[in-house]
Amino acid sequence: MPEESPLEARLSQHLPLTYSERDALRSLERRERLYQAGEIVVHEGEETDKLYVVASGWLHGSVQLKGGGRQVLRFYFVGDLTTTFSIAWGRSAATLTAVSATTLYELPRQAFGRLFRDHPRLGALLYGVSASEHVAMADRLTSVGRTDGITRIATLLLDIRSRLRVTDGIDGATFELPLTQQDLGDAVGLTKTHVSRSLKVLAEAGLVDRDGKIIRINDVERLSQMVDFQDRHSHVATDWLPPYGSNGAGEANGSSKPANGSNGANGDIRHQVLPAE
Numbered sequence: 001m002p003e004e005s006p007l008e009a010r011l012s013q014h015l016p017l018t019y020s021e022r023d024a025l026r027s028l029e030r031r032e033r034l035y036q037a038g039e040i041v042v043h044e045g046e047e048t049d050k051l052y053v054v055a056s057g058w059l060h061g062s063v064q065l066k067g068g069g070r071q072v073l074r075f076y077f078v079g080d081l082t083t084t085f086s087i088a089w090g091r092s093a094a095t096l097t098a099v100s101a102t103t104l105y106e107l108p109r110q111a112f113g114r115l116f117r118d119h120p121r122l123g124a125l126l127y128g129v130s131a132s133e134h135v136a137m138a139d140r141l142t143s144v145g146r147t148d149g150i151t152r153i154a155t156l157l158l159d160i161r162s163r164l165r166v167t168d169g170i171d172g173a174t175f176e177l178p179l180t181q182q183d184l185g186d187a188v189g190l191t192k193t194h195v196s197r198s199l200k201v202l203a204e205a206g207l208v209d210r211d212g213k214i215i216r217i218n219d220v221e222r223l224s225q226m227v228d229f230q231d232r233h234s235h236v237a238t239d240w241l242p243p244y245g246s247n248g249a250g251e252a253n254g255s256s257k258p259a260n261g262s263n264g265a266n267g268d269i270r271h272q273v274l275p276a277e
Contacts, residue, residue: 005029006105007053010079013166014236015125018244024119028112029053029105035098037178042083044095049109052082057102058178061094062186072187074137075099075160075179077167084130087112100178121244128236136163136232143227144189151227152188153198157208158229161217166233173217177210 004012008025011017017025032055035041042048044063059076073094076082085093087109116123136159143155160177164170181195190198202208207223209216217223224231 005053006055006079007081009169010167011122011125011129014129015121015238015241017122021119021122021244024115024122028107028115029055031106033104033106035102035104037098037100037102039098039102041096041098041104042092044092046092047090048083048086048092049090050106051084051087051109051112052096052104052106054078054080054082055103055105058099059096059102060099060183060187061096063094070186071189072183074133075163075187077163079167081126099183121241124241125236125238128238128241132232132236139230139232140188147227149188149190149194149198150201152190153184153195154202154208154223154227155229156184156188157215157217158220158224158227159232161215161220162231162233173220175215176213177215178213 004022005026007029008017008022011025012022033041033052035057041052041059042050054076056078059082060072061074061076061082062070062072064070076096082096082104083092140155140159143152147155157177161170161173161175164175168175181192181199184190185192185195199208199210203210207218207226209218223229
């Protein structure tokens with residue numbers, strides 16, 4: 001069995017995928033693009049009909065402010081799908097920049113549309129994952145608007161750890177953070193000086209240690225309680241998804257169950273669930 005592709009590995013964290021679903025996800029990841037740290041993939045406002053799956057590295061999406069500043073909207077990790085906002089009007093909603101050496105798989109948005117048509121369960125799962133990420137972004141917006149700098153930085157670090165546990169499968173509370181203090185500050189509305197001061201306070205309290213690019217959260221539960229952090233990434237509800245092999249025909253006929261009782265598989269091995277390795 002081939003090694004799991006990035007998007008396949010990401011989605012299989014939430015749901016056992018069938019052979020055909022795994023094949024469909026792998027078919028999206030054919031055109032490889034390499035970027036160095038600091039290189040821009042697409043500019044804010046640029047016309048684009050491309051989406052990207054992150055195969056390795058980190059990126060961030062940002063917008064330029066009129067006063068010359070920058071707001072980092074979100075970070076992207078392995079298995080994430082980027083530039084999805086461009087689907088709405090064909091232009092990138094943010095500047096996508098590689099934070100570290102990065103490998104992306106480029107796919108036309110038409111291929112994404114075909115995935116939704118041919119594999120509605122995958123489309124629904126991607127929608128659910130996107131919804132969880134929007135809730136996490138709303139949490140960060142609340143943190144930026146209503147909390148102090150220490151809470152903002154702590155919340156951001158906890159959120160990054162939570163996402164890495166899903167995307168990169170990290171175990172524990174230690175992870176590499178290839179972000180500058182400017183990146184962190186632009187994500188939570190703080191100056192570099194304020195970021196440095198906040199990290200120092202967290203370190204002096206014994207909550208967070210930083211050694212170069214390595215971050216260790218010493219007591220995840222305590223820090224989460226202190227800043228009222230909610231993990232929005234580890235669990236995505238899937239009990240509402242259509243059965244695999246469903247193309248909507250059953251619902252149109254007033255029944256969502258296949259005649260042979262095979263849960264939509266119709267005896268086809270392609271629709272059998274393949275456990276994650």
